[in-house]
Amino acid sequence: MIELTITPPNHPLSGKVEPPGSxxxxxxxxxxxxxxxxxxxxxxxxxxxxxxxxxxxxxxxxxxxxxxxxxxxxxxxxxxxxxxxxxxxxxxxxxxxxxxxxxxxxxxxxxxxxxxxxxxxxxxxxxxxxxxxxxxxxxxxxxxxxxxxxxxxxxxxxxxxxxxxxxxxxxxxxxxxxxxxxxxxxxxxxxxxxxxxxxxxxxxxxxxxxxxxxxxxxxxxxxxxxxxxxxxxxxxIEPDASAATYLWGAELLTGGQIDIGTPADAFTQPDAKAYAVMAQFPNLPAEIDGSQMQDAIPTIAVLAAYNTTPVRFVGIANLRVKECDRIRALSLGLNGIREGLAEEDGDDLIVHADPALAGQTVSASIDTFHDHRIAMSFALAGLKTGGIAIQNPVCVGKTYPGYWKALGSLGVEYNETGQD
Structure with a gap:
């Protein structure tokens, strides 16, 4: 099994990255x-x-x-x-x-x-x-x-x-x-x-x-x-708004400035609505309705781990029948970073924010369940916390084959280990 371990950059991520097409x-x-x-x-x-x-x-x-x-x-x-x-x-x-x-x-x-x-x-x-x-x-x-x-x-x-x-x-x-x-x-x-x-x-x-x-x-x-x-x-075809959420997340988590070439309000895709929510970090709302921006929820859930207060995600039951059960995958991944960081309450996901995770080093191997969005969203946690390894990183090829290269162009370093 191949794992990709990200080294927190410890500096704001800045530069220009254009997401792939929608x-x-x-x-x-x-x-x-x-x-x-x-x-x-x-x-x-x-x-x-x-x-x-x-x-x-x-x-x-x-x-x-x-x-x-x-x-x-x-x-x-x-x-x-x-x-x-x-x-x-x-x-x-x-x-x-x-x-x-x-x-x-x-x-x-x-x-x-x-x-x-x-x-x-x-x-x-x-x-x-x-x-x-x-x-x-x-x-x-x-x-x-x-x-x-x-x-x-x-x-x-x-x-x-x-x-x-x-x-x-x-x-x-x-x-x-x-x-x-x-x-x-x-x-x-x-x-x-x-x-x-x-x-x-x-x-x-x-x-x-x-x-x-x-x-x-x-x-x-x-x-x-x-x-x-x-x-x-x-x-x-306009750029992919779901892919843009990872770059917005990287910018917010590191205090950087990433030019993705398209303003958030210029997208016609529903997931672009996530920007208005994400921009409130580190003071995200106590409750976030994900029903109209479902593919952005993994990104925001990882962001919520570093928020100042807990966040409950509602309206996300459909995430259980995506490429994997994303509610379960997010809960398992977050709890792998720190036990008790997340919990499932019916079809809601509660993320118990812990901004103190920034700067820490843990030992967390994230099971992506071969789901591209789980892999790309948990990579964001690796920007703030050391020791986070992403299993099967090639699964990002489903929608964003150049994802790891894009992070690398912003100065993010990572180490790949294991075999197919």
Whole structure:
């Protein structure tokens, strides 16, 4: 097992680091470009495990996807996806898996959407049930991938569907993006208004409209999508707001000044809302609602360890069904730094702040559970406390392959030990 141990820099971190392109937007527009007839050029894109899985899946279904440089995709499509020769393997990419499960309803043939051992533990049954309600033959024997979808060659043919999106807003985004390829207008209705990260729905709709779709917001719980299909377009992808949170955290923890090239208020992604909360460090609020900035919570939870007062994180139940159970992983990691530093209270996480940890040396090997966000967030603790080792540091490649290099460019030193 490889571990990466960070040496606290003992000086403010300053410099310029541009985060990679947004994973959320990259995987949305890759799919939309694949469904659009013509040639689309996507710039500012993220090249990471998640987005490369999406690109490879599109290639397997007859879409021409080329990569002229490190931050661009050129996508040329006939506007239809064809049945792949073998199951689509999508690693642990939740966006690619959920989005494609709905999109392949328009394929003339059978498509198996699968992933790695971690993806096979992530729920997808609500989306499968919604597809069944739309007349699509879809099945997931365990309620998680693999999903077998027997496409009908024409997409959705019914005029409404109700979806339980309590576990993930990605189910709604998946139906939204597939709907313009159907035969008639489709109303997508929430089963109740309880949904995690509604801001990501807005992100989806904005991307769809850029590719020529028409989406009406009938109410807070109903979207009406018209059968317009998609038009090829050129699209520039903004930097990843979730990745930016690590750099904001490094700046705040060390009292430095890191220029990420984009002001916090210029992002359209929901996780950028985290900046207003993080900027209050070391006097973070006593209670933080993470429901609309879920991917930023690991960053803020580690920041909270060095806060002046305890912090309770609420609205984060969905973190239990991400790449790992992030509530549990955060609790275990923080308690590995100092016993009693964190506790789970139902689906809430309480971080018992201990600013005295700054400058101390501990012996803490952080189990990342192969989760990129756990690895990147706990690296921030290593900026203030010695002896913190990050297990499986390469897992950051899921969304931010250059993360360790970025920290190094700011003067952070680290030592890698162990073997694969």
């Amino acid at each position: 994973k959320s937007i990259t995987n949305r527009v890759l799919l939309l470009a694949g469904l659009a007839k013509g040639k689309s050029t996507l710039t500012g894109a993220l090249k990471s495990d998640d987005t490369l899985y999406m690109a490879e899946a599109l290639r397997a279904m007859g879409v021409d996807v080329t990569e002229p440089d490190a931050t661009s995709f050129v996508v040329e499509s006939r506007g239809v996806l064809t049945a792949p020769a073998k199951p689509l393997f999508l690693g642990n990419a939740g966006t690619a898996t959920r989005f494609l499960t709905a999109a392949v309803a328009s394929v003339d043939g059978t498509v198996v959407v699968d992933g790695d051992e971690h993806m096979r533990k992530r729920p997808i049954q609500p989306l499968v049930e919604a597809l069944n309600a739309l007349g699509i033959d879809a099945d997931a024997a365990t309620g998680c991938p693999p999903v077998t979808v027997k496409g009908n060659g024409q997409g959705f043919t019914r005029d409404s569907v109700t979806i339980d999106a309590n576990l993930s807003s990605q189910y709604v985004s998946a139906l939204l993006m597939a709907a313009p390829c159907g035969a008639k207008p489709l109303d997508i209705i929430l089963a109740g208004e309880d949904i995690g990260a509604k801001g990501y729905i807005d992100l989806t709709v904005s991307a769809m409209e850029a590719f020529g779709a028409t989406v009406e917001r009938v109410s807070n719980a109903i979207w009406r999508v018209h059968p317009t299909g998609y038009k090829a377009t050129d699209f520039h």
